[in-house]
Amino acid sequence: MTETLQMHFPDAVMYAMERLNAAGFRAAAVGGCVRDTLLGAQPHDFDLTTSALPEEMKKVFANDTLKETGIRLGTLTLVRDGMEVEITTFRTDGDYLDGRHPEGVRFTTELTEDLARRDFTVNAMAWEYGVGLRDPFNGLRDIESKLIRCVGNAARRFEEDALRMLRAVRFAARLGFSLEGSTARALEEKKERVAMLSRERICDEITGMLVSPFFLDAALNYGGVLLEALPELKPMKGCPQECIYHSWDVWEHSLRTVDLSPPDPVVRWAALLHDCGKPETHTRDADGVDHFYGHPAKGAMLADRICAALNMPSSWRSRIHMLVLRHDERFSPGDMLLLASRIGLDNARDLCLLHMADQGAHSPMVARRARWTNALLDELDRIERDGDCWNLEQLAVSGRDMLALGISGPAVGEMLHYLLEAVVRFHVPNDRDLLMQAAKAHYERMTTAFGPPGNGGGDGGGKNAP
Numbered sequence: 001m002t003e004t005l006q007m008h009f010p011d012a013v014m015y016a017m018e019r020l021n022a023a024g025f026r027a028a029a030v031g032g033c034v035r036d037t038l039l040g041a042q043p044h045d046f047d048l049t050t051s052a053l054p055e056e057m058k059k060v061f062a063n064d065t066l067k068e069t070g071i072r073l074g075t076l077t078l079v080r081d082g083m084e085v086e087i088t089t090f091r092t093d094g095d096y097l098d099g100r101h102p103e104g105v106r107f108t109t110e111l112t113e114d115l116a117r118r119d120f121t122v123n124a125m126a127w128e129y130g131v132g133l134r135d136p137f138n139g140l141r142d143i144e145s146k147l148i149r150c151v152g153n154a155a156r157r158f159e160e161d162a163l164r165m166l167r168a169v170r171f172a173a174r175l176g177f178s179l180e181g182s183t184a185r186a187l188e189e190k191k192e193r194v195a196m197l198s199r200e201r202i203c204d205e206i207t208g209m210l211v212s213p214f215f216l217d218a219a220l221n222y223g224g225v226l227l228e229a230l231p232e233l234k235p236m237k238g239c240p241q242e243c244i245y246h247s248w249d250v251w252e253h254s255l256r257t258v259d260l261s262p263p264d265p266v267v268r269w270a271a272l273l274h275d276c277g278k279p280e281t282h283t284r285d286a287d288g289v290d291h292f293y294g295h296p297a298k299g300a301m302l303a304d305r306i307c308a309a310l311n312m313p314s315s316w317r318s319r320i321h322m323l324v325l326r327h328d329e330r331f332s333p334g335d336m337l338l339l340a341s342r343i344g345l346d347n348a349r350d351l352c353l354l355h356m357a358d359q360g361a362h363s364p365m366v367a368r369r370a371r372w373t374n375a376l377l378d379e380l381d382r383i384e385r386d387g388d389c390w391n392l393e394q395l396a397v398s399g400r401d402m403l404a405l406g407i408s409g410p411a412v413g414e415m416l417h418y419l420l421e422a423v424v425r426f427h428v429p430n431d432r433d434l435l436m437q438a439a440k441a442h443y444e445r446m447t448t449a450f451g452p453p454g455n456g457g458g459d460g461g462g463k464n465a466p
Contacts, residue, residue: 007037007127012080013046016061016087017129023060025052026090028111028126028134035122038143039175048087049126051109057087073105090114093160112136119157119164120171121149146177154186162193166205166229169222173212179222191225202229203310210268216259223255232306233272235279242290247363250278260357266316267350270323271357273303277324300325322347323354331355333379340383340390341424352376389423389430392416396432397439405440415439 009017009029020027027050033043052060054071065079074089091105092113108114111126111134118124121139128134142149148171150157150164158165165187168179179187194202206229209215219226227234239250246253258271277299278292285291303324307317322343331339331352339348352373359370382388389395397419402412419435422428428438 007034007133009033009037009046009127010081010083012078012083012085013048015080016048016078016085019060020048020050020052020057020087021129023052023056025050025056025060026111026128027051027087028128028131030115030126031118031123034125034127034133035139035143037127038125038140046083046085048085049090049111049114050087051090051111053089053107057089074107091117093117116151118151119161119167121151122171122175122177124151142180146175147180148172148175148177148183149180150183150186154183155190158186158190158193162190162197163201163205165191165194165225166197166202166209169218169225170205170208170212172222173209173215173218176214176217184222187222187225191228194225194229195231197229199310203312206230207265207269210258210272211263211265213263215268216255219255219258220252223251227251230306232302233276236276239279239282240290241278242284242288245362245366248361250275253361256361257354257357260360262353264350266319267323267354269307269312269316270303270320270327270350270354273299273306273320274324274327274354274358275299276302276306296325296328319347319350323351326351327354327358331376333375336376336379337383337388337390338424340380341420345380345384345390349377349380352380389420392420394430395420395423395435396430397435401432401436402439405436405443407439407443411443415443418442 007029013029013033017027017029027048029046030049031047033046036043050057054068054074054076057076058066061076061078067077067079067084069075069077069086070088074091076087078085078087090108090111090113092108093105111128115124115126115134115136121137121142123139124135124137125139126134133140137151148168150168168183168187171177172179178184206226209218209226212218223237227237233251236251236254237249241248241250241253248256254272254275257274258268261267261271275292275295277295277297280298280302281292281295283291283293300321304317304321307320312320326343336348339351343351355376356370356373359373360367383390387394395416397416399412399416402408402415407415419428419439422435422438423430428434
């Protein structure tokens, strides 16, 4: 079967392999680019491996742009046609002393030895120039069987590098594959070792899982390693939701909410964390019905701690905090303009999408209501399409106009927010003349009653909007 397989690589990749081969060295495309090509997917990057040592590679590509990106590990990067091609000498890894990194590498002349150090069979294939597919560990067979299988002894491979466990689940989530039996058993046996990983790597791997098309199946089957990576979420597993509105415990409900959310990393993190405050707020009444009063606020605080520990970007953290805090609120289409003014149009859309996913992951009775969220999204689309005023930039007056009225200092911002509130909540037309009149009247009223706004006077809001 392998003789009939055809592989097509970019010109820069073919150039690199041709140059190495012409100089008497073996060269092969390896790893993910081979796997993805065999799956019919477009590879994101291309890695080559070669029998040439780094100093020999420098001579081969003496007339090309070559970057020393990891020369200690035998890696150089060829830059050609606007593309970067990473080229690494055949190597074997030394002992793993910290459960993550080998203490060193040894260069070798054997491609099979290089492939043997790789994590999974589907990543341990190479396409050797002038030879074709090299598949000593039957990765193609596992692709056809939709299996993730460790190269060699699975327990040993997970002991060497705990990150491989999260990668196994991420590949299952991305490809829709299952873990081969011994690999799945080793994952369950060694899952506690993921605690030794850096929080940044945990964040990267789980983010990759969350946005993958087969996340739900992977998380339901191998979610134990996910909980070891995020131990703060362990109380969600088995936390009951005995009521007519739910069909699953808090953990499975959250996984299903992720699955129904758009594949945006921030929305999916918020979906995973949206009910993380429920275990702490769980109560059961005399009729045996479970309640979770105040869980959004509790969850928002816990989500913020988790996101901070994972060193997420501050922009992600603030959005996730807002989505978790407000996920249980109820809105009508008429609330959308005000909501957009409070949190922004894009955030309002994300909140509605999270709300729809959350509803869809409830019991069938509640899930049927989720379709009403479409009316909220339609209204947000209309607001954007029609250019309705929902932020200060769209307001027909500016700070310069307020200065012209004699308003200065903090009172300028207070007045602009007052006018925006008037437009959004009280439907005052976004017309410059009308807003200038409203501003003047409000300023005079506040100055007379309390002194100049911004100096301890005025309400700074929309309580007395025109």
